[in-house]
Amino acid sequence: MNTRSIRFRLTVWYAVLLAGLLALFCASVYIGLNQYLKLTLRDSLAKEARQIGETLLVNISVSGEDYVDDEIKEHLAPEINGTFIRITRSDGSKLYESGPPRDSSFDPANVSATRADINQESSRVERMEGGSGLLIATVPFTLPDGTRFVIETGALLNQSESVLHGLLLTFAVGLPVFVAIAIAGGYFLMKRALLPVGEITRTAEQITSRRLSERLPVAATGDELEALSVALNKMIARIEHSFRHINRFTADASHELRTPLTVLRGELEAIARRPKLDEDVRETVGSALEETERLSKIVESLLSISRLDAGEALSTPERFDLAELAASTAEQMRLLADDKRVTLQCDVRGRAEIDGDPGRLKQVVVNLLDNAIKYTSNGGKVSLTVSTTNGNAVLEVSDTGIGIPAESIPHVFGRFYRVDKARSRQMGGTGLGLSIVKAICTAHGGSVSAESIEGQGSRFTVELPLANNGRDHEPN
Amino acid sequence: MRILLVEDEEKVSRFVVRGLAAEGFAVDAAADGKAGLELGTTYDYDLIVLDLMLPGLSGTEVLRQIRRSNHHVPILMLTARDAVSDKVEHLEAGADDYLTKPFAFAELMARVKALLRRGSVERPSVLRIADLSLDRLSQQVKRAGRRIELTAKEYALLEYLMANAGRVLSRTMIIDHVWDQSFDGATNIVDVYVRHLRSKVDDGHETKLIRTVRGVGYKISDETD
Numbered sequence: 001m002n003t004r005s006i007r008f009r010l011t012v013w014y015a016v017l018l019a020g021l022l023a024l025f026c027a028s029v030y031i032g033l034n035q036y037l038k039l040t041l042r043d044s045l046a047k048e049a050r051q052i053g054e055t056l057l058v059n060i061s062v063s064g065e066d067y068v069d070d071e072i073k074e075h076l077a078p079e080i081n082g083t084f085i086r087i088t089r090s091d092g093s094k095l096y097e098s099g100p101p102r103d104s105s106f107d108p109a110n111v112s113a114t115r116a117d118i119n120q121e122s123s124r125v126e127r128m129e130g131g132s133g134l135l136i137a138t139v140p141f142t143l144p145d146g147t148r149f150v151i152e153t154g155a156l157l158n159q160s161e162s163v164l165h166g167l168l169l170t171f172a173v174g175l176p177v178f179v180a181i182a183i184a185g186g187y188f189l190m191k192r193a194l195l196p197v198g199e200i201t202r203t204a205e206q207i208t209s210r211r212l213s214e215r216l217p218v219a220a221t222g223d224e225l226e227a228l229s230v231a232l233n234k235m236i237a238r239i240e241h242s243f244r245h246i247n248r249f250t251a252d253a254s255h256e257l258r259t260p261l262t263v264l265r266g267e268l269e270a271i272a273r274r275p276k277l278d279e280d281v282r283e284t285v286g287s288a289l290e291e292t293e294r295l296s297k298i299v300e301s302l303l304s305i306s307r308l309d310a311g312e313a314l315s316t317p318e319r320f321d322l323a324e325l326a327a328s329t330a331e332q333m334r335l336l337a338d339d340k341r342v343t344l345q346c347d348v349r350g351r352a353e354i355d356g357d358p359g360r361l362k363q364v365v366v367n368l369l370d371n372a373i374k375y376t377s378n379g380g381k382v383s384l385t386v387s388t389t390n391g392n393a394v395l396e397v398s399d400t401g402i403g404i405p406a407e408s409i410p411h412v413f414g415r416f417y418r419v420d421k422a423r424s425r426q427m428g429g430t431g432l433g434l435s436i437v438k439a440i441c442t443a444h445g446g447s448v449s450a451e452s453i454e455g456q457g458s459r460f461t462v463e464l465p466l467a468n469n470g471r472d473h474e475p476n
Numbered sequence: 477m478r479i480l481l482v483e484d485e486e487k488v489s490r491f492v493v494r495g496l497a498a499e500g501f502a503v504d505a506a507a508d509g510k511a512g513l514e515l516g517t518t519y520d521y522d523l524i525v526l527d528l529m530l531p532g533l534s535g536t537e538v539l540r541q542i543r544r545s546n547h548h549v550p551i552l553m554l555t556a557r558d559a560v561s562d563k564v565e566h567l568e569a570g571a572d573d574y575l576t577k578p579f580a581f582a583e584l585m586a587r588v589k590a591l592l593r594r595g596s597v598e599r600p601s602v603l604r605i606a607d608l609s610l611d612r613l614s615q616q617v618k619r620a621g622r623r624i625e626l627t628a629k630e631y632a633l634l635e636y637l638m639a640n641a642g643r644v645l646s647r648t649m650i651i652d653h654v655w656d657q658s659f660d661g662a663t664n665i666v667d668v669y670v671r672h673l674r675s676k677v678d679d680g681h682e683t684k685l686i687r688t689v690r691g692v693g694y695k696i697s698d699e700t701d
Contacts, residue, residue: 255529255556259485261578262556266491269581272692273498286690293647293691296578297660332629332655339668362658370661433661 037160045137053141084154212240301432308439352393376401398459404452482512509533543570550591580646606698646693
């Protein structure tokens with residue numbers, strides 16, 4: 001499961017929110033019910049106390065204190081009902097106190113003494129030894145003759161406590177179950193809701209620079225995903241438009257630059273063909289022709305790079321062995337190395353099958369080797385290796401040449417970048433060789449990198465995806 | 477031999493006409509597609525050189541219409557675009573060869589001659605220049621009767637030069653013919669090979685056969701300039 005997916009994260013968020021809200025709800029129900037039960041009990045206790053005052057104590061001067069005792073025992077039977085009744089005189093002495101209840105759920109002796117000066121109704125809870133609370137209502141009562149009593153009636157809270165416990169149990173079991181159901185439901189709903197996103201992603205992945213005419217599927221649901229698909233399609237249309245524009249510009253520029261170059265070259269060659277020509281004129285014309293040639297190469301290279309970047313300069317990919325191509329190319333360039341007394345070593349082991357344009361990739365090998373030989377002095381060494389590592393063919397060209405200053409390395413693949421301006425221009429070349437190498441590698445879904453120690457040598461590493469036998473690799 | 481050149485760029489047209497005329501061809505020039513089509517379908521040319529980008533009627537259209545009227549005349553396309561798809565398209569539409577601008581005149585000449593030769597292929601088994609001989613069957617090269625040992629590439633280079641004796645071959649032509657286009661980036665491979673070949677062929681002989689034409693390329697010839 002992808003824990004970073006929107007589906008997962010939203011579900012988690014909703015679950016947390018839902019669990020929190022449910023817990024809050026349960027807590028309020030619990031607290032409310034608790035309050036309600038206590039209040040009801042207190043009210044009935046206070047009512048009972050007032051009744052004792054109004055029906056029994058009013059007659060105390062006539063019927064005597066024993067009457068009160070008997071009446072309470074007969075009508076209220078606190079010991080049998082498990083309740084507590086205590087009547088205290090204003091001097092603090094007890095007029096009546098109920099005995100221990102029959103189930104001995106509490107001991108009245110443990111109830112704290114009454115404060116005789118109370119003149120307001122109140123209630124309190126006292127913890128009994130059994131752990132349950134005894135709710136006691138205190139009601140002051142004054143006879144018409146001014147005699148004051150404090151009547152206390154109490155009942156155990158355990159009944160309402162057991163109701164609350166039951167509720168708590170229901171919550172404890174119900175809440176996780178509800179949350180679990182909500183998570184499952186939410187996860188499923190998210191899957192359904194995000195299904196079109198997967199489809200959009202798959203289609204978008206297939207739209208490469210070569211297939212810009214394709215569009216994402218738009219389901220007319222009126223939802224955010226439809227809006228997204230429409231917006232993405234508009235963006236693809238704009239990209240397609242600018243690609244077309246670039247391609248047209250490339251074609252136009254190619255025509256516009258090539259025609260004058262053709263004329264220039266043709267006219268100069270016509271002069272060069274004249275049989276009787278002063279030697280200095282021949283030299284001048286020759287030099288002009290050389291520059292024309294170079295200009296043509298630059299134009300050609302620039303157009304090549306543009307087209308490679310636009311993904312259209314490669315031929316239909318074919319499967320071939322890069323190791324063999326590299327080895328045979330190195331052989332063809334051996335004389336260049338010999339001529340400079342540079343040792344060219346070729347270390348190619350095994351096969352490295354890739355899908356691509358062999359002509360273009362040969363150009364990569366030629367450009368890298370040519371560069372390496374060019375910048376390595378007599379007695380130096382240039383070596384070429386091809387190997388394979390996890391899914392990639394790796395081609396390395398290293399030399400013991402002059403190297404590249406560290407600050408120049410990030411720029412060596414840039415167009416017209418020259419490390420040593422005077423020197424490299426003297427060597428000829430267009431300043432585009434490595435740019436072309438990079439464009440070709442990128443167009444094949446690969447990469448090229450350079451590392452170097454100035455004065456000791458450089459190494460260029462090309463990595464290209466190996467051909468996989470199942471899926472067709474599509475260079476773009 | 478009569479050649480039709482359909483090219484709208486006046487200056488290009490002018491030097492091609494002059495160059496072809498200097499080689500002994502009769503050349504008619506048309507400056508747009510319509511005129512080109514008219515000339516091409518009216519007269520019986522030995523070869524048509526057709527620019528791809530023309531005002532009015534495009535080169536592609538002219539090519540199709542000339543081919544539709546069932547002319548077997550060889551057609552060489554000139555193009556300022558070199559996308560692979562373009563080339564394939566025009567070869568399929570009936571062009572016999574194509575040349576990308578800017579081109580070396582020597583290359584245009586070589587292709588024109590190749591197209592005109594077509595059908596009557598003469599491929600002598602022994603090529604000779606002065607006292608240098610190259611036997612295509614035994615792949616033996618001799619100068620003044622003494623055998624010269626050449627590597628495969630040096631042999632291919634010498635054969636190409638001798639097959640085009642007296643004509644200047646540009647570096648691009650040599651690379652395309654002896655190596656392949658991928659070697660365009662190798663700045664001086666042709667020069668290095670020519671130097672090695674020259675030392676084997678010309679060293680110790682009074683007449684230097686392999687010559688450099690500055691800015692243009694190389695040629696093999698025994699004529700004195």
